[in-house]
Amino acid sequence: MKNLPADYIAKNSDEDKIDRRGFLKCMAWAGTGIVWSINGGVLTSTVLGESATDGSKIATAELNFVQISDSHIGFNKPANTDVVGTCRETIARINALPKTPEFLLHTGDLTHLSDPAQFDTLAQLLKDCKTTNVFYVPGEHDIYDNGALFKERFGKNTLGAGWYSFDQKGVHFIGLVNVANIQEGGLGTLGQQQLDWLENDVKGLSASTPIVLFAHIPLWAVYPQWGWGTDDAERALSFLKRFGSVTVLNGHIHQVMQKVEGNIMFHTARGTAFPLPTPGSAPKPLPVVVEAAQLKKMLGLTSVTYTETNHSLAVVDSTLS
């Protein structure tokens, strides 16, 4: 995989109508889950719903998985008084995919208060998913008890605060925890122990191995003023510079954003619970309260397709309602 120019988003090399302004506009995308497909080392994302009606890419891909995030089970404020319902709807959409994903990634904030009953509810909801294999990383809302319950139930055999790696069909997946030591200002931190482990974990891999890194808080500086970034992410990413294809998947900010920097594609997922404002559009990152019909629109469908060959980013925006 060739390195992409860091500024390629600013150029509209294709007739896809996505220039810098268009990209920024599309930062407000909505989607309840993202289907990732890897075919020949190229990773393609499609937001749930669209792929249910157009599954051609999914059906032929070598590896399909779904990312969901920020379920916040237990949240009951006006921004969404039925987070169980929207999570259930997300699972129904996963089940409706033409090809059952091989696994799910949940990028944290499974629960709102780390309550045992909330963890139970999420586990029960996921029992209705055809895909039974789920990999998790915790969000800051999952570790109010120091992460004990999360690790016991969703992080067995993980290291430290819950980090680990695994391989699927030639792709190396790395789950990191950047919520265990949040810094002044709200930025996430990985910490020296986890960084040392990461450096060692990827040391023996061939540079042609596709890497998928996932963690709760974005590993790029989305909006540090709101703590939407990770303080020592640069060090982690430095270990991955030699790899041809690196994809970083995060949650936390409850909206889809994407950035390509060199060999690394960063992508944040929409949550299944409630929307947060776009960076800087509100004084604080508080849940966005909208009417039910509007919420449905905000949970609408968006597809993102990345194609290595022509360096284009294709975005299709649609809604549930």
Next chain:
Amino acid sequence: MLTTTFIAGGIYWQHNGRLSENKPSSDSGKGRSFFVLSCAHCRGRDADGGEDGPSLLKLQISAAHMTLVIQSGIKGEMPSFAKKYTDADVEKSVAYLNTLK
């Protein structure tokens, strides 16, 4: 609003617009760290209300009451931190909250 302001190499503590040279105690400083780690995303970075937690500025409850709430939580609203923080840690957190009064 609570912010630390760096002036001529010294740390001054600004609370609700009042700038003073009263450096917070080490206990409240540590308590601030716990707040940042576990509370700020709900209560706001400046403890003036956040994601879904109300402001903690000018709390009119006793230290003992704060301790109870931190350790027990509020059902459906706030988690218990009894398993995360020791009694001494909670004491430091309360010391920090008292600086917000």
